[in-house]
Amino acid sequence: MRISLVIVSRDRADALASALNCLRFQTVTDFETIVVSNLPAPMGPAPAPLSHYDCQPANISLARNIGLARARGAIVVFCDDDCLPDPRFIERITAPFADPHIGAAGGMTRGTNGVAMQWQADAFGRDGRDRPLSIDLRKPWTVFAPEPDRFVKTVGTACAFRADALRAIGGFDEGFRYYFDETDVNLRLSEAGWSTAIVPAAQVHHAFAAGPHRDRRRMPTDMFEIGASAARFCRLHAPDAAAALGAQRRGLRNRVLNYHLLGLIGGQRLRFLLARLDEGIAHSQANFPPPPKPEPIPVPGPAISLPAPKPRLHFLLEGRRARMRPIASALAAAGHVVTLLDIRASARPLWAFFDDDGFWYHRGGVFGRIRRNEPLISLRTKPQYLAVELRRLALFRKVNYMISDKKPKQPAQILPELRTIAKIDSMTVLDLQSDNF
Structure with missing residues (x-):
């Protein structure tokens, strides 16, 4: 199943560069990236293949239609330029489309601190007002069949559509230049008989960059x-x-x-x-x-050649940023997913962002909150903090190996080929793949 990812960007070159850099670490590689922007084609690290199309009018629906018209995938994923997708985002947001009844899928969005949830799931009525939507966060996804007066909302930060279904309803309504653009599409797809899936683990970090x-x-x-x-x-x-x-x-x-x-x-x-x-x-x-x-938009030409999938390992580096950053950068440059966890002796809440060197940096205090529903201060040890964070991370990027800056009790035997990538002989390497985190 071929996939096209469309990113609409306007006057935010730096945010777009970070998003494209982050997309290089997706667990699936057989997708094309289409950027629609009023700025010149982006430079810097980005997934391949990448194409760029111009859109000068400030109209998000028009820009998305430009991307849709040029998409060669059966599934079209949309993501904003100020969003940082987790490594398994595309893999998970597209999984429900194996069901031929599903026309749309929505993921979830974490807020500016990279931890707390900003958007999970909502429904809405024909008056445009939100309605409660109950889902089981433990399920890979929940499917909602069409209803006459209740519709499931997906948001532009993290959503996907069956390309033929979206084309058949005429794409996005360009009368919605900003706001209600996805909501209108959700309603019209439901009226056309398509179901919608909500996928809790398909997550992005929304940085909320300034815009028009x-x-x-x-x-x-x-x-x-x-x-x-x-x-x-x-x-x-x-x-x-x-x-x-x-x-x-x-x-x-x-x-x-x-x-x-x-x-x-x-x-x-x-x-x-x-x-x-x-x-x-x-x-x-x-x-x-x-x-x-409701007429089909012309389908573009034959699909382009896409790279073959390759396995990616996720390394959790635990230690001070100054010491671990060279290793994190080297592992990321080799194509691995890396999270650098810097735990301090404080009550600071956990905070996360994607570093321009290609790794996720998480910093928090051992006594501080990890999840936002926890008390402001928790009396716990560093190993207890690590266990909680590993379980949280497992929801969207499970850790394969942990590297600690502590002196090892015995020489590291895990992945000896890593010594050509990063100097880890003086560190502790733990294999977490068989552990039940």
């Missing part, structure tokens, strides 16, 4: 497109469009007012955002392009 509509603090900088898209969605799908739009407007206004009450935005910006929200709503009502026609 928000700043680095996640505060909105303009509400025009949000208002326009909310009005369009209600007019297209809600049984009572006026009532649904009124509820959407109140909810959006309250969100902005809460930012002001919390001191996150000032009065002048508050007035600007509320005015722009209403301007967007008025614009959408006066300018209403027709929805996409």
Whole structure:
């Protein structure tokens, strides 16, 4: 099953470079990467093959349609440029499509600290308002069959679609230049009879880079497109469009007012955002392009040659960053997945990010929180901290070997060929592949 990954990017060259670097460590390699951007083609480490297409208008639906029209895979995966996919993300988000009834799949998103969940799963109604969605996080995925008035939401940070199904409904509605774009697609795919899968372990780390509509603090900088898209969605799908739009407007206004009450935005910006929200709503009502026609988008030419899959090992390096970084960089350069865990004697919560040298860096205090539902301070030892973190990591990237900067009790016998990659003779190497973590 061929796979195409489409990344839409706008004015964020640095974030895109990190995402492409991170994608080199996927456990599947038989996928093509398509970048659609208003900037020149990216340079630097990236998965192969990679193609770049220009899109100057600020319209995320148009950009995604450009990628869809050029995708050669049977499954098209979408990911934002400020997202860092876990190594098994593509493998897991595409697995449910073995079921011929599934037209869409959604993963889950961790927030800016790389640990806490930002998005898990939601449903929504024809009024565009979210509804509770219950899933079993222990299952590889949960399938939801179409329902007349409840639809399963996937978000652009981590989602995938059956290419033929998406083309058959006309792709993304370019009337949604920002906001409600995936929601509209989810609804139309469900109406066409396709089921949706939610895949808990298909995860990405969402860095929330600044963009045209928000700043680095996640505060909105303009509400025009949000208002326009909310009005369009209600007019297209809600049984009572006026009532649904009124509820959407109140909810959006309250969100902005809460930012002001919390001191996150000032009065002048508050007035600007509320005015722009209403301007967007008025614009959408006066300018209403027709929805996409349910006609197939032309399928592109023959599939290109893709590299053969190769096994990747996951190494957990435990020790101080200054000492372990050269080893982490060398292992990553050899194509392995690497997590460097730097545990300090403090109560600092766990924090994670992807280093430009190609490895994941996790830093935390032995007494600090790992999961965000834990107490602020936990009395535990370093081995206990390691055990908890290994179990957490196993959900999305299981560790094969752990290398510690402690002096070994006996010479390392594991993977002697690694000595040509990194100097580990003075360290402890543990084989965790048979352990039940």
